[in-house]
Amino acid sequence: xxxxxxxxxxxxxxxxxxxxxxxxxxxxxxxxxxxxxxxxxxxxxxxxxxxxxxxxxxxxxxxxxxxxxxxxxxxxxxxxxxxxxxxxxxxxxxxxxxxxxxxxxxxxxxxxxxxxxxxxxxxxxxxxxxxxxxxxxxxxxxxxxxxxxxxxxxxxxxxxxxxxxxxxxxxxxxxxxxxxxxxxxxxxxxxxxxxxxxxxxxxxxxxxxxxxxxxxxxxxxxxxxxxxxxxxxxxxxxxxxxxxxxxxxxxxxxxxxxxxxxxxxxxxxxxxxxxxxxxxxxxxxxxxxxxxxxxxxxxxxxxxxxxxxxxxxxxxxxxxxxxxxxxxxxxxxxxxxxxxxxxxxxxxxxxxxxxxxxxxxxxxxxxxxxxxxxxxxxxxxxxxxxxxxxxxxxxxxxxxxxxxxxxxxxxxxxxxxxxxxxxxxxxxxxxxxxxxxxxxxxxxxx
Amino acid sequence: xxxxxxxxxxxxxxxxxxxxxxxxxxxxxxxxxxxxxxxxxxxxxxxxxxxxxxxxxxxxxxxxxxxxxxxxxxxxxxxxxxxxxxxxxxxxxxxxxxxxxxxxxxxxxxxxxxxxxxxx
Numbered sequence: 001x002x003x004x005x006x007x008x009x010x011x012x013x014x015x016x017x018x019x020x021x022x023x024x025x026x027x028x029x030x031x032x033x034x035x036x037x038x039x040x041x042x043x044x045x046x047x048x049x050x051x052x053x054x055x056x057x058x059x060x061x062x063x064x065x066x067x068x069x070x071x072x073x074x075x076x077x078x079x080x081x082x083x084x085x086x087x088x089x090x091x092x093x094x095x096x097x098x099x100x101x102x103x104x105x106x107x108x109x110x111x112x113x114x115x116x117x118x119x120x121x122x123x124x125x126x127x128x129x130x131x132x133x134x135x136x137x138x139x140x141x142x143x144x145x146x147x148x149x150x151x152x153x154x155x156x157x158x159x160x161x162x163x164x165x166x167x168x169x170x171x172x173x174x175x176x177x178x179x180x181x182x183x184x185x186x187x188x189x190x191x192x193x194x195x196x197x198x199x200x201x202x203x204x205x206x207x208x209x210x211x212x213x214x215x216x217x218x219x220x221x222x223x224x225x226x227x228x229x230x231x232x233x234x235x236x237x238x239x240x241x242x243x244x245x246x247x248x249x250x251x252x253x254x255x256x257x258x259x260x261x262x263x264x265x266x267x268x269x270x271x272x273x274x275x276x277x278x279x280x281x282x283x284x285x286x287x288x289x290x291x292x293x294x295x296x297x298x299x300x301x302x303x304x305x306x307x308x309x310x311x312x313x314x315x316x317x318x319x320x321x322x323x324x325x326x327x328x329x330x331x332x333x334x335x336x337x338x339x340x341x342x343x344x345x346x347x348x349x350x351x352x353x354x355x356x357x358x359x360x361x362x363x364x365x366x367x368x369x370x371x372x373x374x375x376x377x378x379x380x381x382x383x384x385x386x387x388x389x390x391x392x393x394x395x396x397x398x399x400x401x402x403x404x405x406x407x408x409x410x411x412x413x414x415x416x417x418x419x420x421x422x423x424x425x426x427x428x429x430x431x432x433x434x435x436x437x438x439x440x441x442x443x444x445x446x
Numbered sequence: 447x448x449x450x451x452x453x454x455x456x457x458x459x460x461x462x463x464x465x466x467x468x469x470x471x472x473x474x475x476x477x478x479x480x481x482x483x484x485x486x487x488x489x490x491x492x493x494x495x496x497x498x499x500x501x502x503x504x505x506x507x508x509x510x511x512x513x514x515x516x517x518x519x520x521x522x523x524x525x526x527x528x529x530x531x532x533x534x535x536x537x538x539x540x541x542x543x544x545x546x547x548x549x550x551x552x553x554x555x556x557x558x559x560x561x562x563x564x565x566x
Contacts, residue, residue, distance in 0.1 A: 126539055173561050174451040176538035184540065 021142030026114035045070035131166035236291035240299030246281035247305035319348040372401035452562040458526035459555030478550040495532035
């Protein structure tokens with residue numbers, strides 16, 4: 001944190017807020033024992049900072065300053081309540097806060113412990129999934145309610161309500177502000193990782209609407225995983241998820257054109273991939289897979305992503321090993337979406353005919369009905385088999401189901417290519433292998 | 447802030463399945479319940495607890511426009527029925543969840559954990 005000298009403008013104060021909000025809130029919740037009271041105290045502490053810092057300069061330890069001011073604001077607030085309502089319970093609470101030791105200094109890692117407690121509270125399984133995601137982004141990442149609402153395409157009022165209800169439940173149900181007991185830890189960490197991954201996938205490919213990627217959400221998810229990895233070091237499940245997100249995110253720049261169109265994996269300009277992030281992700285996967293016990297689903301998926309990322313060009317991809325990893329994934333964590341991805345990989349090793357058999361068997365079970373990538377993959381295999389009429393039908397089915405604009409445009413493009421191909425064929429020019437799309441990875445388009 | 451909370455653990459089980467358990471099964475269940483109840487009494491977490499007669503013995507009462515309407519039921523339309531409860535004291539929800547997970551019926555049915563409302 002910055003020292004006392006030097007000028008302070010609003011941007012500076014803003015930046016400190018953004019950086020410190022999560023940690024300060026986490027510590028305030030421990031000190032005052034109530035989520036909403038702590039949040040109000042935090043807002044008041046920030047208001048005080050806006051007033052005082054521009055003239056006095058940033059304090060040497062902004063975090064501790066904010067905690068101390070926030071703590072006093074909370075006491076003031078309780079005193080006012082006591083004056084109005086003379087509540088016995090508030091009196092006891094106030095006395096308890098006043099007894100707490102002063103804000104911990106920055107060196108002590110109590111801040112880390114507080115943050116970890118807050119993460120587990122926000123991701124508690126007693127909260128519904130939407131509430132967990134919203135609370136995590138608001139309280140831990142320090143996003144504004146408006147920003148969280150925007151990210152999930154709901155009205156700010158709706159999001160504010162969701163957050164209020166979640167905080168009430170934390171208070172009324174007695175959701176603890178504690179690191180879970182050892183026998184609950186694995187299950188709870190799994191829950192936290194699910195929230196982080198949900199934030200990431202929402203940032204990686206939003207489920208509907210215009211933009212394919214929301215950089216901010218993906219970055220927040222990575223930041224959260226890094227934080228969790230630092231707070232609970234050496235856990236293979238956390239490393240696996242962090243690796244998976246780093247590897248997917250490394251391709252960000254190459255995944256869309258400037259106009260926002262999808263660029264499929266095989267057509268991506270690999271020089272745009274973030275090599276540093278790929279190296280970090282690959283290192284983490286290797287470590288995660290070496291850990292004893294059965295690998296987490298994230299680790300295996302990350303290993304697949306690493307093989308894609310390490311191939312110097314598309315043809316150099318080690319599809320055989322990718323098929324093998326999908327088979328591991330299917331054995332450990334069976335899922336129809338994984339089966340779909342497995343079939344795509346099989347098409348690269350044994351050809352589209354073999355893959356089509358797998359897809360048709362999968363479609364017959366009906367578990368993926370309504371999922372646009374099933375007909376999209378099918379269409380692609382049919383196209384590669386030169387069964388154009390069937391391919392077109394399948395693309396149309398996919399188009400009717402796809403909701404994300406860039407995905408729809410890609411499907412329209414594919415249909416148009418098939419129309420043109422007919423002309424080409426009449427001139428004796430085949431279009432085989434021109435741009436066979438691959439749907440790889442859990443979000444489909446890699 | 448250390449404050450004890452009270453939670454009601456509502457025990458839901460499929461009555462039809464429970465009836466099929468037979469005498470030995472019932473005895474085993476009773477033993478498990480006795481052991482569990484003893485353990486939470488000793489830990490100072492027990493406030494109250496009872497098993498209920500099946501829903502076939504139940505009566506539902508409503509008062510509408512001053513008139514009392516008494517009916518039989520509720521009928522076992524849902525998959526699981528309320529079969530008993532514990533009122534416990536716990537530090538927080540996680541402690542309550544840990545206790546709920548030890549209720550013998552948790553392995554067969556489900557336990558709903560509800561915080562008791564505090565007024566004032």
